[in-house]
Amino acid sequence: MRETARATDLLDWYDRHARDLPWRVGPRARAAGMRPDPYRVWLSEIMLQQTTVPAVKPYFEAFTARWPTVSDLAAAADADVMAAWAGLGYYARARNLLKCARAVAEEHGGVFPDSYEGLLGLPGIGPYTAGAIAAIAFDLPATVVDGNVERVMARLHDEHTPLPQAKPVLTDMAAALTPQQRPGDYAQAVMDLGATICSPRNPACGLCPWRPSCAAWEAGTAAELPKKAPKKRKPTRLGIAYLVRRVDGAWLLERRPDKGLLGGMLGWPGSEWNEAPGEAPPIRAEWKTLPGEARHTFTHFHLRLTVKTALVPMDRPATRGEFVELAEFSPSDLPTVMRKAYDLARGS
């Protein structure tokens, strides 16, 4: 007979195996009464949306060093925050990060709301993040459902309904397991379990504290759960990027509109990205087309970017973008696709 899964079994496992993460207050310190700074919890949770821990770490360190409090971040210039986020992806997160910081600073006195509902009302905070902050920062018994929890619940209950259709039932399952005691540790424990033991491929069931209660283990189906709706294939789009160098070394750059792909980020002026992009030079110049192309894959399409370069005199007016002095430009301020175009032009 299969056992019933208990939160305490997972908490015992977490006490022994909790990972040490820069934004985490571990189980021992929490037991001693320590609580994480809500600002750091919030920042880490936004960065971790659809993003791996190794990718987040250096960005988290850089942000907290430069902007130690939510009020510091609220006072930052948009361009500085977008540049600091460059390379992390999903740039709407950075735009909403600033909106949220400013809402907290101006409408909440610099203090994060300490309720699920209050958090949910802030920009960039959805059901998952509101629950995570409520549980981790405020020790409220919020149910936290991310991709890890969906996977753990699907396996625990041998649920074969494909995602995203299964989301409501999986949420109910997660809610039924959420304890009133140590909800902050528990939220992190389920996610750690999903990230380390109950992993997407080759789950380490031999090490799992919930194996005695796992229906998928009993059925031998763990590795094939959760089921997911089939993916659509990505089309390929073409584009042209224009890299213009002024004789004093300044680069011609353009701030992209807030809405849409790479919204709010700096980039090279260029054509539309589609099946047959037309020429769209941002300045009168003698263009050189570089051999090869910058290839990049976005969430929903592949891009093959032709790079054209030109050197222009000081007094040449641009029809698009603005020249940025060499001393004020760093390729690390660019989203990855734009940095690839830069690398192609610099021969690296």
Place this chain on the structure above:
DNA sequence: AAGACGTGGGT
């Protein structure tokens, strides 16, 4: 309410 929205690492 599906689709838009990035990127890097693993297989």
Place this chain on the structure above:
DNA sequence: TACCCAAGTCT
């Protein structure tokens, strides 16, 4: 090479 995946949110 190509596909999958990672602590989702917004529209």
